[in-house]
Amino acid sequence: MSQENIFEALQVGLTQAKSVQTPGEIHGILTGMLCIDNETSGSRAVEDVQSDMLDSALDALREMTLEGLFDPDMGFKPLLPDDEVALDQRVRSLGRWCDGFLYGLSNSGQFELDKLSPEIREVISDLTELSRVGLTEDEAQSESAEADYAELVEYVRVGVQMIFLELQPKREGPSTRESLH
Known part of the structure; x- marks a missing residue:
């Protein structure tokens, strides 16, 4: 399943279930949870929703996300709407993705901010600030708005990869990642 197909399947499943969560928010939650525990199931990212279509999409999303996070070439990408979607909607989706990610990190109670590196x-x-991002009408009309959005997405992508790489070696027990020691 491609990222585009997963986004659509999640959107349909969430809409049918009358969930207020968005595909990006779900991916953010799942990604945050996977940074803490890479054994987390995809269904943990959705609150009180049961659907075969949704479960299938979440399983595919989990695998795609882990593949990206473990990719040595930093292939992780946040699940966000395509570029054809209006910029203000994409910006709001990025904010909800960041909000979901922060929730996913803190959900287990195992996240300890003070034990992380200053970087x-x-x-x-920064992700906390981005969770509140929005555009004014003037900003949306700005010539640099698309480039600014692309830079923010890239910052989120790399920042999340850095968080994952810092948290991952601290795991105890079986892991899908080999130790370099």
């Missing part, structure tokens, strides 16, 4: 704490702070 990672700064990324977490």
Whole structure:
């Protein structure tokens, strides 16, 4: 299943279930949970919704996300609407993705911000600010708005990869990642 197909399947499943969560928010939650525990199931990211279509999409999303997070070439990408969607909607989706990610990190109760490096704490702070992002009408009309959005998405992508890489080695027990020691 491609990222585009997963986004659509999640959107349909969430709409049918009358969920207020968005595909991006779900991916953010799942990604945050996977940073804490890479054994987390995809269905944990959705609150009180049961659907075969949704479960299938969440399983595919989990596998795609882990593949990206473990990719040595940093292939992780946040699940966000395509470029054909209006910029203000994409910006709001990015904010909801960041909000979901922060929720996913803290959901287990195992996340300890004060034990992270200063660089990672700064990324977490920036993601917190981005969770409240929005566009004014003037900003949406700006010539640089698309480029600014692309830079923010890239910052989120790399920042999340950094968080994952810092948290991952601290796991105890079986892991899908080999130790380099």
